[in-house]
Amino acid sequence: MIRFLIKGLLRDRHRSLFPLLTVTAGVTLTVFFHCWLGGVFGDIIDYNARFTTGHLKVTTKAYAREADLFPNDLALFGVDSLCRRLQDQFPGTQWSPRIRFAGLLDVPDENGETRSQGTAVGLAVDMHSAGAPEIGRLRIDQSLVRGTLPESRWEMLISDTLAVRLGLEPGETVTLVGTTMNGDMAMRNFTVCGTVRFGIAAMDRGAMIIDLEDCREALDMPDAAGEILGFLPGESYDPIEVSRIASTFNDPFAGVQDDFAPFMQRLEDQGGLSEMIAYIDHFSGLLVFVFVLAMSIVLWNAGLIGGLRRYGEIGVRLAIGESKGHVFRAMLAESVCVGAAGSVTGTAVGLALAYWLQVKGLNIGSFMKEASMVMPLVLRARVTPTAGVLGFLPGLFSTVLGSLLAGIGIYRRKTAQLFKELEA
Amino acid sequence: MNASNGPIARLSGLVKRFPMGRGHFTALRGIDLQIMPGEFTGVVGPSGSGKTTLLNIIGSLDTPSEGSAVVLGRSIGELSHKQAADLRNHHIGFIFQTFNLLPVYSVYENVEFPLLLLRKPAEERRKAVLEMLEWVGLSDKIRSRPSQLSGGECQRVAIARAMVKKPGIVLADEPTANLDADNSHHILKTMVRMNENFGTTFCFATHDEKVIRYLRRKILLEDGRVTKDETVKKPRLRRAGT
Structure with missing residues (x-):
């Protein structure tokens, strides 16, 4: 009997091929858009974590309130011991002190006169300690356009765009003019050892990257840092774990009124990322819901039309x-087969498309020249294990629902009525 | 359920009403009837007289509004959907005006279908299907699809499908309505031979003179009532060239 039904299913394209194509199309779109949204928003979160927020960030309470202004006068002191304490308390998580600052870059000519000048946003990270994980984390080595990474003290990387604007070549000297953490003027010469391009408009417009120790000395911030960024093992974000770490760290300071007391924030507590994460979750859910609904309606209609077309067959079988139960169950079994086959095909096609866009990416650089948000200029999809199973939800659910709704017609009509319609 | 001991179908005071607007329409008005095993009988009457409704009740596709219909020892009004399906599955064959073959299946598969529902073993199915196709003269068309057959051939497949499980009764609703005279006589002769060979009871609903000529019992139905019930000693079968 099963073979008999399968034969019928395969031979009747209205029952198999057309629903299969519908399911395949729907599942393909669901899987592809899931990967696309996950990739784009995931990259935005990932880039923000790497460049600005970390998975966790420790600052003083006052610094946290005014973080956008780079208020280094409110920076943390005793950073080395604080980092050791964090490392002991939360083993596995990497803690990296950073200083964000702004300054003026002055390029002298051969006479020491100003040849060109430009403002730049600075980022000081550890670039000389063993392993220097920040280089890999910020992908500085992969972003190098000209020159080399800093190999000795007082060397600086600047964005390639800024270097071109200032007419700088690797090996030339620039003077950084800034302010110390006490508000005094700070001036220090650096050698530009290389230029970088991160593919992030906000960084590429005018960024300079120097070693943390050089920055501390230049800006008179001994054993200080504006912020200490924490990264979970594997650099993958786990909202439950970061919440646990943040609350464990913050609890002892909860009642402390001191503005300079350390304060830990999670990634989503910073820069409106919580809204973005919620948006991703809701949008992904909405996407699946919309496709389930749309496909259910389409397949319901297809099922009804198929059911009407199959009145003859159903009437004869009765x-x-x-x-009736056997006919109904057979229809459901058919829909499960079609749904499963369509889900497998749609998932394969959707994943293939998503993988292609993961590798190739979509360059939006020309639209992002003035963007201040930390986000990649090449948007990519991201193929995840979830995407491999997600499509089965709308694929199976909508076909079964469509058949269920269409099949109810069999139950609601009297056998003789079905028969009458069959003869009509 | 031994049909040979009593009537195949016994209808007593059978009434069937259908809802129509706020009231109802009475299709059958107190039918009292018995159909005995081996009969080659027909319910004859004009359109709208209730022939199909009567056949539907005998075939357990519908239930009486009043009275009783006992078919092969089972009271139709008291059967559940599943029991009614079981009764049709085992004991009743249907032949329709529009053939109603399953278009995606071959001739062989169409005839095999009732045996699949009965879970007959493959070899038994094969034997029965081939035997029945030989009876209707379609042994050379077993792989054909219904769309490749003529109307007469389709109806012969439908007869083979109705007969393959050797049912107690075959109900044929206007089986010749879509056929020309030659094909009508051909399939009627086939059914007569089957009736004689297998002892299968045939019950027709028809107003086609070609069919009526073959009947050995004519039950005239008018406006939902049996107005005449006559047995024909010697049916006026078709002569060559007529």
Whole structure:
């Protein structure tokens, strides 16, 4: 009997091929858009974590309130011991002190006169300690356009765009003019050892990267840092774990009124990222819901039309002695087969498209020249294990629902009525 | 359920009403009737007289509004959907005006279908299907699809499908309505031979003179009532060239 039904299913394209194509199309779109949204928003979160927020960030309470202004006068002191304490308390998580600052870059000519000048946003990270994880984390080595990474003290990387604007070549000297953490003027010469391009408009417009110790000395911030960024093992974000770490760290300081008391924030507590994460979650859910709904309606209609078209067959089967329940179950089994086949095909096609866009990416650089948000200029999809199973939800659910709704017609009509319609 | 001991179908005071607007329409008005095993009988009457409704009740596709219909020892009004399906599955064959073959299946598969529902073993199915196709003269068309057959051939497949499980009764609703005279006589002769060979009871609903000529019992139905019930000693079968 099963073979008989399968034969019918395969031979009747209205029952198999057309629903299969519908399911495949719907599942393909669901899987592809899930990967696309996950990739784009995931990259935005990932880039923000790497460049600005970390998975966790420790600052003083006052610094946290005014973080956008780079208020280094409110920076943390005793950073080395604080980092050791964090490392002991939360083993596995990497803690990296950073200083964000702004300054003026002055390029002298051969006479020491100003040849060109430009403002730049600075980022000081550890670039000389063993392993220097910040280089890999910020992908500085991969972003190098010209020159080399800093190999000795007082060397600086600047964005390639800024270097071109200032007419700088690797090996030339620039003077950083800034302010110390006490508000005094700070001036220090650096050698530009290389230029970088991160593919992030906000960084590429005018960024300079120097070693943390050089920055501390230049800006008179001994054993200080504006912020200490924490990164979970594997650099993958785990909202439950970061919440646990943040609350464990903050609890002892909860009642402390001191503005310079350390304060830990999670990634989503910073820069409106919580809204973005919620948006991703809701949008992904909405996407699946919309596709389930749309496909259910389409397949319901297809099922109804198929059901009407199959009145003859159903009527005959009932007359011959097949029970309504058996007909109904056979229809559901068919829809499960079609749904499963469509889900497999749609998932494969969706994943293939998503993988292609993961590798190739979509360059939006020309639209992002003035963007201040930390986000990649090449948007990529991201193929995840979830995407491999997600499509089965709308694929199976909508086909079964469509058949269910269409099949109810069999139950609601009297056998003789079905018969009458069959003869019509 | 031994049909040979009593009537195949016994209808007593059978009434069937259908809802129509706020009231109802009475299709059958107190039918009292018995159909005995081996009969080659027909319910004859004009359109709208209730023939199909009567056949539907005998075939357990519908239930009486009043009275009783006992078919092969089972009271139709008291059967559940599943029991009614079981009764049709085992004991009743249907032949329709529009053939109603399953278009995606071959001739062989169409005839095999009732046996699949009965869970007959493959070899038994094969034997029965081939035997029945030989009876209707379609042994050379077993792989054909219904769309490749003529109307007469389709109806012969439908007869083979109705007969393959050797039912107690075959109900044929206007089986010749879509056929020309030659094909009508051909399939009627086939059914007569089957009736004689297998002892299968045939019950027709028809107003086609070609069919009526073959009947050995004519039950005239008018406006939902049996107005005449006559047995024909010697049916006026078709002569060559007529």
